[in-house]
Amino acid sequence: xxxxxxxxxxxxxxxxAGPNQSPDNPIGEGGQRLHEWxxxxxxWRKQHGLDGGERNADSEVVDDVSQGVGAYIMGRKMxxxxxxxxxxxxxxxxxxxxxxxxxxxxxxxxxxEPLPMQGGTxxxxxxxxxESALExxxxxxxxRVVSIAGGASAVQQYLAAxxxxxxxxxxxxxxxGAGERLLEKVGDPTLEPIxxxxxxxVTHVRYRVVH
Amino acid sequence: xxxxxxxxxxxxxxxxAGPNQSPDNPIGEGGQRLHEWxxxxxxWRKQHGLDGGERNADSEVVDDVSQGVGAYIMGRKMxxxxxxxxxxxxxxxxxxxxxxxxxxxxxxxxxxEPLPMQGGTxxxxxxxxxESALExxxxxxxxRVVSIAGGASAVQQYLAAxxxxxxxxxxxxxxxGAGERLLEKVGDPTLEPIxxxxxxxVTHVRYRVVH
Numbered sequence: 001x002x003x004x005x006x007x008x009x010x011x012x013x014x015x016x017a018g019p020n021q022s023p024d025n026p027i028g029e030g031g032q033r034l035h036e037w038x039x040x041x042x043x044w045r046k047q048h049g050l051d052g053g054e055r056n057a058d059s060e061v062v063d064d065v066s067q068g069v070g071a072y073i074m075g076r077k078m079x080x081x082x083x084x085x086x087x088x089x090x091x092x093x094x095x096x097x098x099x100x101x102x103x104x105x106x107x108x109x110x111x112x113e114p115l116p117m118q119g120g121t122x123x124x125x126x127x128x129x130x131e132s133a134l135e136x137x138x139x140x141x142x143x144r145v146v147s148i149a150g151g152a153s154a155v156q157q158y159l160a161a162x163x164x165x166x167x168x169x170x171x172x173x174x175x176x177g178a179g180e181r182l183l184e185k186v187g188d189p190t191l192e193p194i195x196x197x198x199x200x201x202v203t204h205v206r207y208r209v210v211h
Numbered sequence: 212x213x214x215x216x217x218x219x220x221x222x223x224x225x226x227x228a229g230p231n232q233s234p235d236n237p238i239g240e241g242g243q244r245l246h247e248w249x250x251x252x253x254x255w256r257k258q259h260g261l262d263g264g265e266r267n268a269d270s271e272v273v274d275d276v277s278q279g280v281g282a283y284i285m286g287r288k289m290x291x292x293x294x295x296x297x298x299x300x301x302x303x304x305x306x307x308x309x310x311x312x313x314x315x316x317x318x319x320x321x322x323x324e325p326l327p328m329q330g331g332t333x334x335x336x337x338x339x340x341x342e343s344a345l346e347x348x349x350x351x352x353x354x355r356v357v358s359i360a361g362g363a364s365a366v367q368q369y370l371a372a373x374x375x376x377x378x379x380x381x382x383x384x385x386x387x388g389a390g391e392r393l394l395e396k397v398g399d400p401t402l403e404p405i406x407x408x409x410x411x412x413v414t415h416v417r418y419r420v421v422h
Binding site: 012013014169171173174175177181182183184186187188189191192193196198199200201202203205207 | 223224225380382384385386388392393394395397398399400402403404407409410411412413414416418
């Protein structure tokens with residue numbers, strides 16, 4: 001059965017998004033600072049059709065986390081488009097060719113038909129809960145990995161439910177002071193650090209979630 | 212001039228003590244879990260007059276952080292004895308021969324005569340603020356390092372005031388869920404990871420504080 005993983009950038013004080021999130025600023029004030037280490041890499045730029053960037057340990061991590069993923073799961077807020085029933089004109093933040101290139105299952109309370117995009121990404125909207133989303137994602141992923149893409153609430157729910165097998169944290173040496181915390185409402189999971197990759201910009205720690 | 216450092220164990224959700232701290236349980240519920248990696252080491256046990264323990268990367272870290280320290284600074288709560296004027300019978304948590312073996316400056320609002328202990332530890336009580344404590348500690352330390360021993364509030368004050376040169380975090384893979392957070396009220400410090408030591412129990416990251 002496919003394993004369930006999540007990789008996410010977290011500030012030293014535990015935030016995965018800054019305060020005052022809005023449609024114009026979906027990761028909150030200062031939230032961009034969580035991702036600058038990735039934006040600077042060769043691999044991130046290549047994935048987004050850009051030249052240049054650093055070929056370093058961070059770049060290898062960016063490559064690593066996007067390989068072998070057979071399906072993604074994300075929360076409604078990460079997909080965006082506001083609360084309530086869908087505005088069908090909203091097709092996500094990522095343009096016509098989103099960087100997922102596989103099935104994406106969006107957790108929502110509001111039904112919507114599957115939305116195929118260019119480049120192989122298909123957004124599927126799941127209204128019957130996280131277990132159902134995971135079952136569907138496992139079928140789509142086959143032998144490959146199911147990745148919980150975010151945001152905080154989706155990761156929390158899968159971790160609290162004991163459905164997450166691996167949490168790969170990119171620990172960014174910044175203090176955001178406010179925003180959305182990752183490790184709240186998750187109970188007391190048993191985590192084992194199984195890999196650490198250090199760079200001058202960020203410390204990547206892969207944790208196995210012991211069931 | 213001596214540099215100012217701090218090493219402290221922090222849970223993945225940012226706590227350096229558990230909830231419901233009390234005289235009977237000074238590091239709060241679950242707070243012991245922050246230090247189990249250290250208790251298991253050869254170096255910690257040796258420092259406390261005990262046999263056995265693991266000789267591993269964690270043990271080397273325990274050795275490292277206690278070497279070259281010429282003076283410690285700690286908050287009143289870490290020294291203990293309750294709030295308000297001193298009960299002179301209280302001489303700290305550590306018995307007759309505390310593990311510091313050098314000058315310790317205790318931040319307090321209540322004056323008290325210096326308290327020499329066995330093994331070279333002298334507790335000095337500083338009532339005129341963190342800058343004064345640091346000046347006195349620098350004099351005592353000479354060329355050696357001044358270490359901010361804790362608790363959270365003392366570390367926060369020195370970090371926020373730009374007086375800390377290095378923060379060495381032992382990132383423990385546990386979720387405490389509540390307690391005393393380290394990186395609150397510290398502003399937006401610039402931190403550079405300069406050394407990472409990985410073990411199966413904990414991830415040690417040494418950050419330089421950029422002034």
